[in-house]
Amino acid sequence: MAYEDRAFAEQLAARGVTRRDFVKFCGSVAAMLGLSESMVPTIASAVESAAGSKLYPAVWVNGGACTGCTESMAQATYPDVATVVLDILSMNYMETVMMAMGADAEKALYDTVNNNEGKAIMIYEGSVMKGWDGNALRVAGEPSLKILDDLAPKVAAIIAVGSCAVDGGWVKAGPNTADATGVSMYLAEKGIKTPVINLPTCPVNPEWIVAMVVDVLLLGELESGAILGKLDAQGRPKLIFGQTIHDNCPRRGHFENGEFVYQFGSPEEAKGYCLYAMGCKGPQTQTNCPIVRWNNQTSWCVESGSPCIGCGNFNWVDNGAPFLGRMRKVAIGSGSHNGGFAPGVAGAAVGGVVAAALGVHAIGMAATGRLGNMPDTEDVKEHDRKKGGDK
Amino acid sequence: MSHAYTREMHPLAFVVSHWTNLCAMVFLTLSGLYIHYPIFPGFMGAARGTHNFWMFVLLINLVVRLVMGFTLKTSKLAGGREKELDIKNFLPQAENRHQLWPTIKYYLFLKKEHPLGGKYNSLQKFAYVLTVPLILLAAYTGFALWGPTSQWSFFLAGTTMVANWFNGGVGGAALMPMRIVHYWTMWAILSFTFIHVYLANIYGFDADRIMFAWKETGTDHA
Numbered sequence A: 001m002a003y004e005d006r007a008f009a010e011q012l013a014a015r016g017v018t019r020r021d022f023v024k025f026c027g028s029v030a031a032m033l034g035l036s037e038s039m040v041p042t043i044a045s046a047v048e049s050a051a052g053s054k055l056y057p058a059v060w061v062n063g064g065a066c067t068g069c070t071e072s073m074a075q076a077t078y079p080d081v082a083t084v085v086l087d088i089l090s091m092n093y094m095e096t097v098m099m100a101m102g103a104d105a106e107k108a109l110y111d112t113v114n115n116n117e118g119k120a121i122m123i124y125e126g127s128v129m130k131g132w133d134g135n136a137l138r139v140a141g142e143p144s145l146k147i148l149d150d151l152a153p154k155v156a157a158i159i160a161v162g163s164c165a166v167d168g169g170w171v172k173a174g175p176n177t178a179d180a181t182g183v184s185m186y187l188a189e190k191g192i193k194t195p196v197i198n199l200p201t202c203p204v205n206p207e208w209i210v211a212m213v214v215d216v217l218l219l220g221e222l223e224s225g226a227i228l229g230k231l232d233a234q235g236r237p238k239l240i241f242g243q244t245i246h247d248n249c250p251r252r253g254h255f256e257n258g259e260f261v262y263q264f265g266s267p268e269e270a271k272g273y274c275l276y277a278m279g280c281k282g283p284q285t286q287t288n289c290p291i292v293r294w295n296n297q298t299s300w301c302v303e304s305g306s307p308c309i310g311c312g313n314f315n316w317v318d319n320g321a322p323f324l325g326r327m328r329k330v331a332i333g334s335g336s337h338n339g340g341f342a343p344g345v346a347g348a349a350v351g352g353v354v355a356a357a358l359g360v361h362a363i364g365m366a367a368t369g370r371l372g373n374m375p376d377t378e379d380v381k382e383h384d385r386k387k388g389g390d391k
Numbered sequence B: 001m002s003h004a005y006t007r008e009m010h011p012l013a014f015v016v017s018h019w020t021n022l023c024a025m026v027f028l029t030l031s032g033l034y035i036h037y038p039i040f041p042g043f044m045g046a047a048r049g050t051h052n053f054w055m056f057v058l059l060i061n062l063v064v065r066l067v068m069g070f071t072l073k074t075s076k077l078a079g080g081r082e083k084e085l086d087i088k089n090f091l092p093q094a095e096n097r098h099q100l101w102p103t104i105k106y107y108l109f110l111k112k113e114h115p116l117g118g119k120y121n122s123l124q125k126f127a128y129v130l131t132v133p134l135i136l137l138a139a140y141t142g143f144a145l146w147g148p149t150s151q152w153s154f155f156l157a158g159t160t161m162v163a164n165w166f167n168g169g170v171g172g173a174a175l176m177p178m179r180i181v182h183y184w185t186m187w188a189i190l191s192f193t194f195i196h197v198y199l200a201n202i203y204g205f206d207a208d209r210i211m212f213a214w215k216e217t218g219t220d221h222a
């Protein structure tokens, strides 16, 4: 065994991870990247040779959000394989966990990017708050927008983690007084061309970050530009966000059979029936949650008994709330799910008004003796009669 | 009693396409409502299969009906036998000129005599022509929701546009607003159908006899 191999084996052992776990993990990364089984050894050796020998400069920037994505990443600090990959990032700035404070911290942020121009990776968590000239969120005594303005053009790529960074997430839900938006939208407004990889859901799943780190850095797909071809029109990796949850849901059989949970606490719920009638947004949400699952592949929303609330969707709160209902309320233009009217009630009301109007009209027809009895047809058009013309 | 109904007004092919439309509407509405909310258990696979099947039937029937409109000849006056190209009955005709307002007045009880017109009155022409964009809208919004086609950029563009309207310009490519528009389209088609059924039967059931059974009424052949 070569020295590095032994060193890597020790790293794995220190995390309580077997070689088998590691290869299996590389297999799931390969699947998420759309690579064939034959690429698994390539991924494994890329991780192996990078681990412990190479560090990629990276910064983790927090916008306006709840830090839930950081929490979600903390799941990956449980000794597991993901940390092997994440450790190759030299995370020089990460507000929540770094030791540095004040001016030192901000210097670390700027130095990392400036000293590695075009090479550093920025992971952005949280929404971009534009409200009140950017003063809706201030970092280090400045509007936080300054970080993106200054550094976004200089990093190799931005990985927008979590729905907030993708399009504003729950922060953007009406009335959105902070004028929150997503990283790619903000960069587009500013004409900054740095590639953005969007990884929605609330919070982000760390496995996807790992897959992107492998793809972008270890397999060199950012340099070659191949990564861009793997993103959909919304900047999401197609292989992770290309299928609906419903397509891969283990309860799908119940859906097709029409076996639904109509009420929590019911026997149907105990039987693990489909949650569609409880407002499950799985059919209209595209992520691979049922395959990758959460918390070290322990479980995921539907498996643990909750309908998918569609957190991987765009503008997911406004479009998905009330989460236990089949349809959201509508208040056209305002973007708010508060107030508004239920689409079902509105549709039935229109149909009802038409039917009622016809009923009233029929009474009129009866009163004028027309019901079942068409009146005589005029023998000359009104227009022609007024013109004084003959017929 | 109303005017006579001749076979020249509605050739047999129209009887078939009208039946097809009726069946498609009924099956699509019922299965669609079930998919919207499965009020009782047991039928989701069947409802989706039904919805899919009749969607294709309705679309093919629409194309066939349009082609027939441009190729078949039908009578141009109610109760008449003199024929011209069918599509002309849906366009402005000399028989209907200046008759829109009198027709409206007639139905608002502001005019006693039935206005002169072609086979269809001015309001009917509008209503019947409107069914074409309505069906196309139902199909477009439906395809935008349907798994195999929802990611086609032609449909994705509409999905994003609708989501943006619903959310003051920040909708993203979320399907929920499209789902709602698709659902409302059903109510629009239902409303048309209510009015259509009402007006077709207000003077009696002779129109049904020709449309469903191809039986003439009020003519020498009857």
Ligand code: SF4
Pocket (backbone or CB within 6 Å): A245, A246, A247, A249, A250, A251, A252, A253, A255, A273, A274, A275, A276, A280, A281, A282, A283, A302, A307, A308
């Ligand atoms: S629980 Fe949700 S995602 Fe799963 S089959 Fe039912 S509707 Fe689809």
Ligand code: SF4
Pocket (backbone or CB within 6 Å): A201, A202, A245, A285, A287, A289, A300, A301, A302, A307, A308, A309, A310, A311, A312, A313
């Ligand atoms: S299953 Fe739905 S609610 Fe759960 S994480 Fe995935 S997208 Fe979000």
